[in-house]
Amino acid sequence: MSGVPGSVWPVTSLETTGTTAASLTAASGDPAANPWLSWDYVQRNWGDISRALEQHAGLTVQAVLIACAIAVPLGMLAHLRPRLAAPIVGTSSVLYTIPSLALFTVLVPWTGIGRTPVLIGLVVYALLVLVRNVLVGLGGVDESVRDAARGLGYGRLRMLLTVELPNAVPAIIAGVRLATVTTVALVTVGVVVGYGGLGQLMFRGFRNNKYHAEILTATLLCLALALVLDLLLWLIGRAVTPWARRGREA
Amino acid sequence: MDVLQEAFAWLNDPLNWTGRDGVLALGAEHLRISALAVLLAALLALPLGVWLGHRRRGGVVTVVAANTSRALPTFALLTIFASTGLFGATATVLAVAVFAVPPILSNTFTGLMEVDADVRNAARGVGMSGGRSLALVELPLALPLVGAGLRTATTQVLATVPLAALVGGSSLGSIIVQGMALQRYGQVVAGALLVAGLCLVVEGVLAAVQHALTPAPMRATTGRRRRRAAARTAADPAPQTVT
Numbered sequence: 001m002s003g004v005p006g007s008v009w010p011v012t013s014l015e016t017t018g019t020t021a022a023s024l025t026a027a028s029g030d031p032a033a034n035p036w037l038s039w040d041y042v043q044r045n046w047g048d049i050s051r052a053l054e055q056h057a058g059l060t061v062q063a064v065l066i067a068c069a070i071a072v073p074l075g076m077l078a079h080l081r082p083r084l085a086a087p088i089v090g091t092s093s094v095l096y097t098i099p100s101l102a103l104f105t106v107l108v109p110w111t112g113i114g115r116t117p118v119l120i121g122l123v124v125y126a127l128l129v130l131v132r133n134v135l136v137g138l139g140g141v142d143e144s145v146r147d148a149a150r151g152l153g154y155g156r157l158r159m160l161l162t163v164e165l166p167n168a169v170p171a172i173i174a175g176v177r178l179a180t181v182t183t184v185a186l187v188t189v190g191v192v193v194g195y196g197g198l199g200q201l202m203f204r205g206f207r208n209n210k211y212h213a214e215i216l217t218a219t220l221l222c223l224a225l226a227l228v229l230d231l232l233l234w235l236i237g238r239a240v241t242p243w244a245r246r247g248r249e250a
Numbered sequence: 251m252d253v254l255q256e257a258f259a260w261l262n263d264p265l266n267w268t269g270r271d272g273v274l275a276l277g278a279e280h281l282r283i284s285a286l287a288v289l290l291a292a293l294l295a296l297p298l299g300v301w302l303g304h305r306r307r308g309g310v311v312t313v314v315a316a317n318t319s320r321a322l323p324t325f326a327l328l329t330i331f332a333s334t335g336l337f338g339a340t341a342t343v344l345a346v347a348v349f350a351v352p353p354i355l356s357n358t359f360t361g362l363m364e365v366d367a368d369v370r371n372a373a374r375g376v377g378m379s380g381g382r383s384l385a386l387v388e389l390p391l392a393l394p395l396v397g398a399g400l401r402t403a404t405t406q407v408l409a410t411v412p413l414a415a416l417v418g419g420s421s422l423g424s425i426i427v428q429g430m431a432l433q434r435y436g437q438v439v440a441g442a443l444l445v446a447g448l449c450l451v452v453e454g455v456l457a458a459v460q461h462a463l464t465p466a467p468m469r470a471t472t473g474r475r476r477r478r479a480a481a482r483t484a485a486d487p488a489p490q491t492v493t
Binding site: 094097098099100101102103105106108109110178181182184185186187188189191192193196199202203205206210212215216218219222223226227230 | 253317320321322323324325326327329330332333405408409410412413415416417423426427429430435438439441442443445446449450453
């Protein structure tokens with residue numbers, strides 16, 4: 001591995017367990033010996049793959065949960081105080097423009113390499129998507145519904161919590177789905193600080209003489225993970241908004 | 251903070267700016283790759299979006315393209331292209347262009363779809379053919395959204411290109427990656443500032459250009475149309491993918 005730029009790379013547990021199979025297969029130089037899809041690779045390296053997948057999924061779920069915990073109150077605040085909406089959305093838009101490579105690495109001097117900078121970066125990126133959707137959801141509540149609540153004597157806060165927020169759930173779930181899919185893809189950039197989940201496998205495959213099977217397996221698993229999480233969230237969204245289905249059937 | 255001082259010291263060293271791997275050369279390469287990628291994506295996405303939008307169908311295509319590109323990690327595609335034997339800039343341009351297609355495509359498509367049916371009918375009513383109506387009526391009305399799509403794509407490409415540094419491409423991202431490898435965190439922070447600065451500056455310049463190019467009477471309309479579009483596609487408020 002010497003001579004490759006970045007050979008003094010931050011070493012992680014995933015890096016140190018380099019596959020001998022990879023170097024052997026790729027080193028033979030025969031193009032047929034370096035297929036893009038190889039079940040053999042998956043079987044031989046299942047331990048590594050599942051560890052990377054676990055890291056990837058764990059990081060995604062944690063980042064989205066933290067972002068939700070921040071974004072929902074922030075969105076509600078911006079909805080109650082419209083004057084705050086522009087600065088909140090503006091600030092998160094500027095943060096969103098900063099490339100992930102820059103954001104992940106710029107935190108390193110203060111956080112060290114590893115999980116923390118990636119997690120912070122992911123939360124920041126998920127925030128914008130979520131805050132925007134919370135605002136769109138709360139703003140999109142039917143004016144007549146609001147009038148009815150006001151007519152029933154609901155106060156501002158009670159209306160927000162018991163009328164507007166439930167009505168905004170579909171938009172919020174849509175935002176969570178979008179943020180989750182984006183986050184799954186973004187985790188891979190974590191390789192730059194040595195904590196990239198499946199991205200770690202892609203990067204190792206690239207450095208191990210372009211071990212195709214390792215790169216493509218990790219890519220397909222990324223897509224599958226995004227799909228599965230998206231499906232799960234869709235099911236959750238259906239479960240928590242039973243009225244939406246009943247309305248359509250009626 | 252110590253690291254910040256190191257970063258400014260790095261930025262202040264003229265040796266880091268000149269030469270083959272200096273900031274200026276890397277920045278130029280960064281811009282060249284980005285321009286090529288946007289151009290390539292626009293060549294594919296603009297005609298396709300115009301055609302689909304004019305025919306008023308193909309919404310599924312644009313949605314599928316947008317969703318797939320969101321789930322597919324940019325880093326994965328960069329790695330795949332870089333390991334197929336395409337070296338350096340070619341692999342980067344191709345991989346990044348793939349991700350620039352969806353924003354241009356969906357904005358062009360939406361722009362043409364949003365042209366008022368009455369306006370289209372009026373164009374037909376005064377005897378315009380489909381092509382003439384497209385060129386003289388629909389396209390001019392769709393231009394603000396088409397421009398917004400190109401702007402989104404450009405910003406996204408500029409933010410994606412640094413990732414190529416991880417798999418051997420050269421751009422401003424190389425400064426960060428090299429700094430990480432050598433554990434020179436001052437250089438890392440300096441590179442991150444340069445990359446983020448480039449993206450923010452270009453985004454600001456493009457916003458100003460778009461504002462200047464939009465005829466004054468259309469400015470208000472654009473804002474309203476974009477808000478309406480945003481409200482309608484609540485499921486999809488952020489057209490760009492982070493990279």
